[in-house]
Amino acid sequence: xxxxxxxxxxxxxxxxxxxxxxxxxxxxxxxxxxxxxxxxxxxxxxxxxxxxxxxxxxxxxxxxxxxxxxxxxxxxxxxxxxxxxxxxxxxxxxxxxxxxxxxxxxxxxxxxxxxxxxxxxxxxxxxxxxxxxxxxxxxxxxxxxxxxxx
Amino acid sequence: xxxxxxxxxxxxxxxxxxxxxxxxxxxxxxxxxxxxxxxxxxxxxxxxxxxxxxxxxxxxxxxxxxxxxxxxxxxxxxxxxxxxxxxxxxxxxxxxxxxxxxxxxxxxxxxxxxxxxxxxxxxxxxxxxxxxxxxxxxxxxxxxxxxxxxxxxxxxxxxxxxxxxxxxxxxxxxxxxxxxxxxxxxxxxxxxxxxxxxxxxxxxxxxxxxxxxxxxxxxxxxxxxxxxxxxxxxxxxxxxxxxxxxxxxxxxxxxxxxxxxxxxxxxxxxxxxxxxxxxxxxxxxxxxxxxxxxxxxxxxxxxxxxxxxxxxxxxxxxxxxxxxxxxxxxxxxxxxxxxxxxxxxxxxxxxxxxxxxxxxxxxxxxxxxxxxxxxxxxxxxxxxxxxxxxxxxxxxxxxxxxxxxxxxxxxxxxxxxxxxxxxxxxxxxxxxxxxxxxxxxxxxxxxxx
Numbered sequence: 001x002x003x004x005x006x007x008x009x010x011x012x013x014x015x016x017x018x019x020x021x022x023x024x025x026x027x028x029x030x031x032x033x034x035x036x037x038x039x040x041x042x043x044x045x046x047x048x049x050x051x052x053x054x055x056x057x058x059x060x061x062x063x064x065x066x067x068x069x070x071x072x073x074x075x076x077x078x079x080x081x082x083x084x085x086x087x088x089x090x091x092x093x094x095x096x097x098x099x100x101x102x103x104x105x106x107x108x109x110x111x112x113x114x115x116x117x118x119x120x121x122x123x124x125x126x127x128x129x130x131x132x133x134x135x136x137x138x139x140x141x142x143x144x145x146x147x148x149x150x
Numbered sequence: 151x152x153x154x155x156x157x158x159x160x161x162x163x164x165x166x167x168x169x170x171x172x173x174x175x176x177x178x179x180x181x182x183x184x185x186x187x188x189x190x191x192x193x194x195x196x197x198x199x200x201x202x203x204x205x206x207x208x209x210x211x212x213x214x215x216x217x218x219x220x221x222x223x224x225x226x227x228x229x230x231x232x233x234x235x236x237x238x239x240x241x242x243x244x245x246x247x248x249x250x251x252x253x254x255x256x257x258x259x260x261x262x263x264x265x266x267x268x269x270x271x272x273x274x275x276x277x278x279x280x281x282x283x284x285x286x287x288x289x290x291x292x293x294x295x296x297x298x299x300x301x302x303x304x305x306x307x308x309x310x311x312x313x314x315x316x317x318x319x320x321x322x323x324x325x326x327x328x329x330x331x332x333x334x335x336x337x338x339x340x341x342x343x344x345x346x347x348x349x350x351x352x353x354x355x356x357x358x359x360x361x362x363x364x365x366x367x368x369x370x371x372x373x374x375x376x377x378x379x380x381x382x383x384x385x386x387x388x389x390x391x392x393x394x395x396x397x398x399x400x401x402x403x404x405x406x407x408x409x410x411x412x413x414x415x416x417x418x419x420x421x422x423x424x425x426x427x428x429x430x431x432x433x434x435x436x437x438x439x440x441x442x443x444x445x446x447x448x449x450x451x452x453x454x455x456x457x458x459x460x461x462x463x464x465x466x467x468x469x470x471x472x473x474x475x476x477x478x479x480x481x482x483x484x485x486x487x488x489x490x491x492x493x494x495x496x497x498x499x500x501x502x503x504x505x506x507x508x509x510x511x512x513x514x515x516x517x518x519x520x521x522x523x524x525x526x527x528x529x530x531x532x533x534x535x536x537x538x539x540x541x542x543x544x545x546x547x548x549x550x551x552x553x554x555x556x557x558x559x560x561x562x563x564x565x566x567x568x569x570x571x572x573x574x575x576x577x578x579x580x581x582x583x584x585x586x587x588x589x590x591x592x593x594x595x596x597x598x599x
Contacts (some may be wrong), residue, residue: 007298007364017375021382025159025284026402028383029329032394036325058262060260062538064197069392070266070469071328075184078469086265105541107191116184136324140571142399144391146466147544 042142060069067150071139076114078150083130083137085148087099096128129150151501153224155231158238160500162217163493167576168487172252173199174572176203181565184558186509186511194256201255201267207481208265209248214489215346216240219303221496222353228295230410232286240282245333263331265478266486273317280311288470289444296366299349299356302374305346313337332388338452339485341381344412351416354440354495363445366423373415380408387459391468397460400484404457411483413444413452420444433498433505436513439491442515446483446522454479454526466541471533471554479526480519488574490515497579512579517571525564532557 045049057063065076088094103126106116121129151157180199183189198263213539220237223229232236254260260267266275284307316333324404352370356363377577386402421442431437454476458467467473498505539550 005368007368007371010232010368010375011298011301014371014375014378018382021379025200025382025385032329032389032398034327035395036329036393038394039456041323041325046323049218052323054324054327061197061260061262061267063262064200064267065195068324069328070393071388072469073197073200074469074471074474100587105574109188111188112186114187115195117191117195117197119504123228134417135302139325139393141391141393142396144465144468146541148546149156 014046034115039096041135041138043138043140044135046135049128049131050135051132052125052128053130053135056129057122057132060119060121068136069139070144076116078145079140079142080139081150083143085150089134089137092131092134095126095134099130099133100126124136151265151502155234156221156224157500158231158241158244159217159221159496160235161238161241162213162220163497163500164580165218166210166489166492166579169206169248170572171576173203173206174211174569176188176200176206178349178562178565178569179203181558181562182533185555185562186339189581196253197256198260200286201260202252203249204265205267206248207257207486211485211489213241213244214306214492215350216283218346218350218492218496219283219307220491221492221500222288222350223290223303226297226300226353228551229290229294232289232293236286240279240286241280243275243282246561247272247279250275251571254558263320263327263529265335266331272296276312277314277404280314283407284308284311297363299353301470302345302352302370303349306342306349310338310342313342327543327578328392332385336385336388337382340384340409340454341378343485344377344381345374347484348377348412350492351420351440351444354436354491355420355423355427357495358431358433358437359423359428360429360431361423365426368477369400369415369419369423369558373419376408376415377412377463380405380411386460387464390461390464397546398459403460403462407456409459410448410452410456413448417444417448417558433495433508435505435508435515436491436495438512438515439487439494443483443487443491446479446487448483450476450479450481450483450522451572454530457530467533469539470536470540471529472537473533474525475529475533478529479522487519493579500577503583505591507578507582510574514575514578517574518568519568519571521564525561525568527559528557528564532561578580 035121062068062079063075065071067074067080069080070078081082083089083095086095086098088098100123103116103119103121108115174200180196182205184193185197185200220231247268251272253268254272255267261269266273287307288304291304313334321327321330325408348370352366352377354368355361382405383401386398386408387406389398389402403451424437424441458464458472458476481568494511535554536550539545539553540547
């Protein structure tokens with residue numbers, strides 16, 4: 001490597017540059033945090049039901065089969081836009097009914113088809129989960145996914 | 151082995167290899183469920199198996215890093231570890247926590263943030279273990295000689311432990327949850343872990359090739375500088391579609407493109423050092439793993455990462471089998487192979503033997519690397535078809551998946567090769583007592599290292 005680049009110069013560039021990028025990153029994080037709260041997820045209130053739904057989503061570790069906004073496991077369909085796909089994004093009651101119907105029919109037991117487990121979920125929790133998925137669906141995700149198929 | 155306290159690394163490496171076995175067997179099981187979906191579906195659903203597969207991986211890699219630090223820091227600092235007892239206490243905490251987490255998963259107790267599913271008490275256990283480690287290793291370094299290798303290694307380990315704090319932060323707002331989640335996930339594997347990787351690689355090359363320390367350490371600083379300069383803002387490539395501002399599409403695309411650079415440099419570094427080195431170190435298997443790790447990391451993390459990092463591409467490929475292909479090859483190349491390199495280098499010394507059974511070890515390298523490469527190719531093909539059918543044409547997910555079954559069968563075969571390779575590796579380091587079956591030729595004399 002070039003002679004002008006001594007070990008101590010390389011070290012100083014490393015430390016100085018890293019601090020610079022950390023500072024920029026923190027500033028952008030603060031701005032992004034505000035943007036999420038005030039703009040991209042502001043279309044629907046973060047109600048108690050939605051929060052309950054998020055806890056239900058987490059307790060059953062849905063993320064280890066499904067993706068949500070494209071993140072998670074790739075074993076089962078994307079759920080960030082599932083309410084749009086089902087045509088119930090603007091219908092709270094319809095969202096609950098279709099979700100409840102789907103989940104109580106699992107596992108399908110069909111040979112050769114991926115199986116979704118049976119989950120013990122109360123009616124209140126199921127309503128929360130439906131609201132959570134509607135809430136996720138209303139997030140401004142920069143137009144992603146490209147198709148309703150998810 | 152120059153210092154008695156380096157011996158603690160042996161216990162870390164053995165535990166790491168045990169979890170490595172569990173990890174690949176979990177992966178094989180998950181791969182089989184893709185082929186035969188009804189298998190175990192009621193008893194042990196896919197989400198639980200995947201949790202065990204990913205968590206075991208992360209913990210064993212960390213155990214390997216901790217063990218590597220305990221092995222190389224005394225040698226670099228030229229003094230014994232501050233406390234051997236603390237090092238064992240830390241290991242016990244981590245092993246109890248891991249077994250506790252696996253046990254909890256099996257009975258259905260787990261969180262729901264990907265990779266951070268551990269019950270709260272396990273997360274605290276990991277935090278305490280990390281603090282013990284940082285205290286122990288920092289006291290050792292502070293009292294001894296400071297080198298670039300220990301500087302970078304410590305900085306990486308300190309930062310990754312600090313970032314663990316974000317494992318406890320789970321906002322109710324999903325988009326915020328995702329943003330802070332990446333502070334652990336991305337800033338671990340695409341920033342701080344790279345520091346640890348580069349430091350361990352520098353140590354290995356210093357020992358294996360005998361190149362001047364000054365040269366090695368200059369390379370090291372340049373590599374880690376490019377890693378953090380690209381990796382920190384490169385976090386933006388995870389922020390495209392989760393509800394964050396649109397400018398991340400440009401920032402993420404540009405900076406994450408540069409994330410290829412540190413991996414290219416690490417590969418070049420490894421080959422240039424071997425080329426320049428005058429030493430003919432007897433542990434050829436460790437050299438193979440070191441070169442192999444930096445090369446596969448370049449392809450897995452660098453090339454396969456770039457493949458889908460630009461936002462115009464990622465809009466279509468995000469969250470498909472393309473991501474799975476990249477994830478497998480990058481973890482294997484950068485972190486699995488590097489850990490196996492330091493295990494291969496250190497084990498003969500830790501067990502007080504000449505570097506033995508190298509051929510078996512090298513066979514395991516080719517089995518695992520070949521298997522992972524094949525797996526990456528078939529998943530990339532599957533992901534390309536999936537991207538087109540689902541994201542361009544708009545066919546439903548399960549219909550597309552049904553058409554990909556041939557790829558999943560081939561992936562299972564590739565996974566089986568990896569598992570055989572992994573078991574062979576563990577066997578070659580822990581069980582076999584004989585020297586190699588093939589005698590090195592006269593043109594390749596074995597001189598003591």
